[in-house]
Amino acid sequence: MIEGYLGRESVCLGDRLAIHVATTAVRFRVDFYRLGSVLEFVGSSDWFPGVAAAPPPHPDGLVEHASPAVDWNWPGYECAVPADWRPGLYLAVFVEESDERVPCTLPNEPGTLRGFGREFFVVRPRPGAETGPILYKKSTLTRHAYNHSDNESQIRGSSLYDNPVYVLDKPTEPRGHKVSMHRPGGINDVAYWDAPFIKWLADNGYSVDFCTDLNLHENPEMLSRYRLLLSVGHDEYWTEAMRAHVERFIAQGGNVAFLSGNTCWWRAHFVDDNTAFVVDTDHHVGTTFPNLPATDQWWTPPSDGVGRPENSLTGVSFRNGGMWPGDWPGDRPRTGFAVQHADHWVFAGTGLRDGTDGRPQDFLGAGTPLIGYECDGAAFEYDDAGIAHATGVDGTPESFRILGLALLEPVNDDYYTMHMSHWNCPAREPEITSPRAATMGIYTANGTVFTAATTDWPVIVGNRLDANVEQVTRNVLNKLSE
Template sequence: MIEGYLGRESVTAGRVLTLHVSTDAPAFRVRFHRLGRELTFMARTPPFPGVPGSAPPHPDGVAAHASPAVDWNWPAYEVRIPRDWPPGVYLAHLVECGGRRTEPVPLLDAAGIEGYEREFFVVRPRDPGRRARILYKKSTFTRHAYNRSDRADLERASSLYDHPVHQEARDGQRAGHRLSMHRPGGVIDLAYWDAPFIAWLERNGYDVEYCTDLDLHADPGLLDPYHLLLSVGHDEYWSAAMRAHVAAFVRGGGNVAFLSANTCWWRIHLTDGDTAFVSDTDHRVGETYPHLPATDLWWPAPPDGVGEPENTLTGVSFRNGGMWPGPWPGDRPLGGYTVQHAGHWVYEGTGLRDGTHGGTPDALGAGTPLVGYECDGAAFARDAAGTAYATGVDGTPESFLILGLHFLEPVHEDLHHPLPGHWNCPAREPAVTSPRAATMGIHTAGGTVFTAGTTDWPVVCGRELDAGVVRVTRNVLDRLAHRTTADR
């Protein structure tokens, strides 16, 4: 048995990475791989002495479940990352030595990115922005929210969604669900969303540097050297500092591509030296909701929420979208996005048409699961010609141009049809303000913001399942990788 977690999920090349490892083996090594056009073995450490760690008991006395709320405080091991390692996302594969293990452990390949006994981290360059003007943000806060702290032989089911821990507001602490980022859990979301897209970026010659949510939160100047920020996959949990830094970047002419959804839905508050966070969410604890309304939703007006709708930044919101039922990743609709404004530069070279030719509009990504696990939308109406436009009643900027829509049938979760365990949010939005539709679009606010409106855009592009999605992605990256305001 071996498992572990990182002291912090990013490190500058040449500096020390701290791993916290628990094992019943007498010794272990760490093998390092880099995600790129393929999974590349980089190095291995000498043996470290193995020490078993324990899982802290759940504070509510939930039998057989560990606490997701506190630092697990496992033994720490330091590894200096070579100065010449290129920027990227890396895997730390924990391998037992000696003891009961007699068979050699093979090196990981692309099929072995997901799994236990491994963690991921970002290597940042010593001179940020010198070789790349695109910064890829790995959504680590969202990863921690869903991390169940399971291992291959043990289901602990301890997360922000599974047996969460709620704290009251006292002794200077905020009320809300508390979550430590110092817990094990292996690699899941990285393999699904990020790995195929990172491989696609490198195959196609895009120079990219990487950061985590915590990097963006902690460093107001992080974005200064870059022209384009990428948000990829499932990007649900944001701190106020993260959001302020991105908004300032856009106002100053920086560009953002949200190839993601459920984006910026919950606000979080860092604590414990940035190793844990608190968020007042609507997650059920046992059979009760400890605090409603859940005041860390970004969009509702105070005192019921933050009062800063996420779509003022992204153009879209999960409250006008939804998610699909069943086990993750679940089923997907295959209709794609109905095209609007096919003459826009985003669609250049796709050959797609929007119905102005007198025929039926084409659909971007038709036949693929483009409209993903979760999707975001904008409140909209139609003009006399039937073209959808953003009304702005939900906070979407006036300049937001809807480029594609996918109407959501009533089989998904939205604020009016919540899945079990989620609070019925229509208490704060009693009327449907717009049809629910996944929405792809773009707006300008100094710089340019493109939003894909779906978590699974990077999967369809990265696996090259649709030529139109690939071309749109190239158009967005090629245009927005320069800090000059793009025309709508």
């Protein structure tokens, strides 16, 4: 048995990568791979002495459940990151001692990487040596919130969602659910969202740099060296600094493509020298809610929340979208987005129609699980011609243009109420004043912001399930990275 985690999930070329590993083997090494068109083996570390280590016990005395809230403090090792590696998203695969020093065998298709005993990290270029105009933000906060710290033989069930720890009245940090980023857990999120989309980017000739949420949080000048920021997949947790840096980037003419859903739903706070974070959410601890209303909800008016609707950044909000009940990622209706404004440059080369020519309205992504499993929407109303317009009552910018709608019907009780142990929107917003719909759209505020409004946009693109969704993605990337 071998498992581990990284001291920090981002490193610059030529620096050293801190790795923490627990193993029952006498020796182990780390094999490194870069994600791209194929999974490229780039080298191995030296052999390290193996040391067994146990996870910290859960503070509530829950047997077999480790604490998600503290540094696991496993033995540390360092590996050099050669200066001649290329920037990108990499895998560190922990390999127990064997008779031959050979690369670990992994599938060569990036979309088949689910498993334990491995972690991802970002290799950044040195400032001034950026690869191109596009920066891909890996949503590491969300990854850690959902990380159960399981391994191949044990379900520990320790996360922000499973047996969480709520911290009260500490002078050095805010109250809320606490999650350490120094825990193992595997790379299911990378396998599902990132690997297929990164392969598609490489296959289509896009050279991108990568960063983590912590990079964006710590470095206000990083965005100024790019034209386009990508938010990909499930991007739920944002700090004040992350949001401020992106909003300033847009105000100064930078562009953002939210190829993501459930985006910027909770405000997080880095603590413990930026190795952990705290967020006051509506998750159960045991059988109770520690604090309601949860004060780190971005859109909820103060003092019950932050009072800064995520719509003002993204154009859309999870409260006007939703999630599908059932196992992750779950099946859901495959209607796609009803197309509006088919003459917009976003739809160039697709041949899609919006019904204004008297012919039937087309649906982008119809027949694929494009919508969800979590998706965001804007409050809207129809005009006399049947065109949907954002009302702005929820904070969506005035210039937001709805390019596609996916009505979330029929609505069931799970849709609005208890799901995944959330104290959901009806308690905060009992009057539902707009139809719930995933809302693809775009707005301009010096810079331009496109939102796909669904977690699974990169899955459809990366797995090449719909040619028109791919074409829209090319149009967005090409136009906004100019």
